[in-house]
Amino acid sequence: MDDLTTLRDLGRTLEHEPPASLVRQRARLLDGSRPRRRMPRLMYGGALLGAIAAVTAAAIVVPSMFLHSNTAKVGQGGPADVKMSGEMNLLVLGVDRRAGSTEPRKSARTDTVMLVHLPADRKKITVVSLPRDLMVRTPSCTSSGGRGAHLGRLAEAFADGGAACAEKTVEATTGMRIDHVVELNYAGFKDVVDALGGVEITLPEAVDDKSSGLRLSPGRHLVKGEGALAYVRVRHNIGDGSDLERIERQQQFMKSLLTKAKASLTDPARLEALVRASSKWIKTDPEMGPKEMLGIARNVAESTSTGVRFVTVPWRVYPPDPNFIELRQPAAGKLFADLGGTSKD
Amino acid sequence: MTVHTALPRDCDLIADSRTDAESFAALFDRYADMLYRYVSRRLGPELSEDLVGETFLVAFAGRHTYNLSHADARPWLFGIATHLISRHRRTEAARYRALQRSPMDDVVESSADRITAGVTAQASRPLLARALAGLSAKDRNVLLLIAWGDLSYEEAAQALDVPVGTVRSRLHRARKKLRAALGDTNPLDEEN
Secondary structure (H helix, E strand, O other): OOHHHHHHHHHHHHOOOOOHHHHHHHHHHHHHOOOOOOOOHHHHOOOOOOOOOHHHHHHHHHHHHHHOOOOOOOOOOOOOOOOOOOOEEEEEEEEOOOOOOOOOHHHOOEEEEEEEEEOOOOOEEEEEEEOOOEEEEEOOOHHHOOOOOEEEEHHHHHHHHHHHHHHHHHHHHHOOOOOEEEEEEOOOHHHHHHHOOOEEEEEOOOEEEOOOOEEEOOEEEEEOHHHHHHHHHOOOOOOOOOHHHHHHHHHHHHHHHHHHHHHHOOOHHHHHHHHHHHHHHEEOOOOOOHHHHHHHHHHHHHOOOOEEEEEEOOEEEOOOOOOOEEEOOOHHHHHHHHHOOOOOO | OOOOOOOOOHHHHHHHHOOOOOHHHHHHHHHHHHHHHHHHHHHOHHHHHHHHHHHHHHHHHOHHHOOOOOOOOHHHHHHHHHHHHHHHHHHHHHHHHHHHHOOOOOOOOOOHHHHHHHHHHHHHHHHHHHHHHHOOHHHHHHHHHHHOOOOOHHHHHHHHOOOHHHHHHHHHHHHHHHHHHHOOOOHHHOOO
């Protein structure tokens, strides 16, 4: 028999029929076709895409501040088991869905995943960045429209199964219990920075990046609105262009933002404005409304200064594919154990 | 008399998508299944879904540079998929190695003609798998675009962005190895 015919026969026996879930890729395409989206990650061989990460900055700060309190029980009328005091873990997802969008959740993506750990005494808050290209064992998320258990990128857990799936995945990966999930999009990030009157950053060298529109000279700058967003999103023409370095910049930005936010907390008018701005773009559990957040924020204003530690989870290159990374053990496990339910700061 | 088909050509969809992004989804509807089947042959089902998605994302990002004189977008899409497949060389190699060892465990579909095809291909399967694993990536890409992707020589050349002559020589070299692996020494098969 002709070799090509034999080969074609072999091909037919190897072929698989497209699964119904292939349609998800269509949604992904349409999501990717909206303005502001970039080239797919693969084209740049690494951590590129939808660098909304910015959001995160504010994402962390605001909930940390609002929840920085052991005065407890704000969720009046909410479920009895709402946990506002004691040790608490928040999962913060920077999501690139635009404000007011009615798209189904599946078409949204996250490229910023952070775990905020608040110890019972609220003295030392730890913020752990989990890079989106982290390969993790995702538990079955079929109930929230995601896939069954599989090995995949952390960011995919959210893309496939939404916040519920991201929560399950992070819980499974870290062994930490998550009490609240906070989703935020970058549309509102600018509002928050502006409500704070801008945030100060320091650049070691000049930046001129066309894709984000960021052009700044070396030295200190007060960035607002678009400029702040560009700074936390930029990944090209700055530093080594990696997602991991961007995480470092975001962490710096957050510290600065935090300083600014703390100052505002003593100014009632500012505080109102900040909470109004944040409630538009932060999506929390139903148990945490703007009123509750404002209540906690006021308590925070009266409390003493807070220490916030920013860390990136210990990682190493994922051996089968150098574009991805995986947890570096035992260091990662130790970090989670330190922050876990059994240990108290 | 010419019959005008009501369906827009691929190149029309791509042209439209430059102003109306949603038009690109029609291209997905047209070719996603075809690409999935092709990729699943080379890499197995686990990676195929995501790879098809990536293929369309890359294509979409490059729609402004698509040569609209090419009415048929298949070569373009297969070319992108081929490029993405090359990132999974180890997976593909492992797949061929597995085929050499266990001839039957990967037969999944059960439609009648697949079973027939399966029976005839079964004996030669380990031999072919070994030959495929032994080809250079370039030769294998050409061979499989033609044999499994059903592209013509010209289309394969377009997909890989090489001259048609290069496609012919790569295909010739690949088939020679296939025939050697199958133990076929019939000189009449030597050409074509």
